[in-house]
Amino acid sequence: xxxxxxxxxxxxxxxxxxxxxxxxxxxxxxxxxxxxxxxxxxxxxxxxxxxxxxxxxxxxxxxxxxxxxxxxxxxxxxxxxxxxxxxxxxxxxxxxxxxxxxxxxxxxxxxxxxx
Amino acid sequence: xxxxxxxxxxxxxxxxxxxxxxxxxxxxxxxxxxxxxxxxxxxxxxxxxxxxxxxxxxxxxxxxxxxxxxxxxxxxxxxxxxxxxxxxxxxxxxxxxxxxxxxxxxxxxxxxx
Numbered sequence: 001x002x003x004x005x006x007x008x009x010x011x012x013x014x015x016x017x018x019x020x021x022x023x024x025x026x027x028x029x030x031x032x033x034x035x036x037x038x039x040x041x042x043x044x045x046x047x048x049x050x051x052x053x054x055x056x057x058x059x060x061x062x063x064x065x066x067x068x069x070x071x072x073x074x075x076x077x078x079x080x081x082x083x084x085x086x087x088x089x090x091x092x093x094x095x096x097x098x099x100x101x102x103x104x105x106x107x108x109x110x111x112x113x114x115x
Numbered sequence: 116x117x118x119x120x121x122x123x124x125x126x127x128x129x130x131x132x133x134x135x136x137x138x139x140x141x142x143x144x145x146x147x148x149x150x151x152x153x154x155x156x157x158x159x160x161x162x163x164x165x166x167x168x169x170x171x172x173x174x175x176x177x178x179x180x181x182x183x184x185x186x187x188x189x190x191x192x193x194x195x196x197x198x199x200x201x202x203x204x205x206x207x208x209x210x211x212x213x214x215x216x217x218x219x220x221x222x223x224x225x226x227x228x
Contacts, residue, residue, distance in 0.1 A: 004158075043159075043218045091158055103161045108156075108158045
């Protein structure tokens with residue numbers, strides 16, 4: 001398996017524009033996580049899905065952020081409109097979770113710069 | 116709520132020095148504990164894990180023991196190498212119905228020759 005695949009690797013956009021980040025989890029995994037990493041706040045959990053259903057989105061900073069998982073092999077994180085303070089590295093991770101705790105596998109991240 | 120607290124970095128060591136990075140946690144129930152490592156420009160990779168009290172996770176010379184009495188999971192390595200320079204994250208996973216992985220702030224380690 002190629003691992004968790006995120007695209008794009010780098011995104012530079014102007015303030016006010018819509019940004020869509022994409023993630024393909026590892027095949028067979030049933031949980032997917034979106035994280036944001038910044039120097040100031042470290043690694044923050046934004047939202048996670050279990051069997052394509054959003055379970056906890058309490059980490060989503062505000063209504064400008066939305067995430068979807070239309071099927072088991074694809075998820076998006078959208079920011080509309082984007083702001084300079086959204087600049088960060090966004091990571092997607094997936095895992096197979098049942099009653100036993102298992103590890104999460106991370107993608108290489110999308111570095112977003114909003115100017 | 117559940118949380119993880121790590122020692123602040125950066126930690127700067129000479130090659131072959133002993134490493135300790137402290138991690139304590141707050142959680143209801145009995146979480147699993149993890150150390151992840153992030154090399155420059157990459158995502159996080161699992162370094163080691165422990166799923167119950169007194170378990171010791173180990174990998175690549177790194178070790179950490181799940182101490183329930185002190186709610187700690189300190190990372191140690193007897194002799195660090197330059198290639199160990201990275202950011203290390205302590206994390207907990209609590210299986211409260213749906214599993215949720217929570218990370219500490221990360222500790223940057225710089226090892227010099």
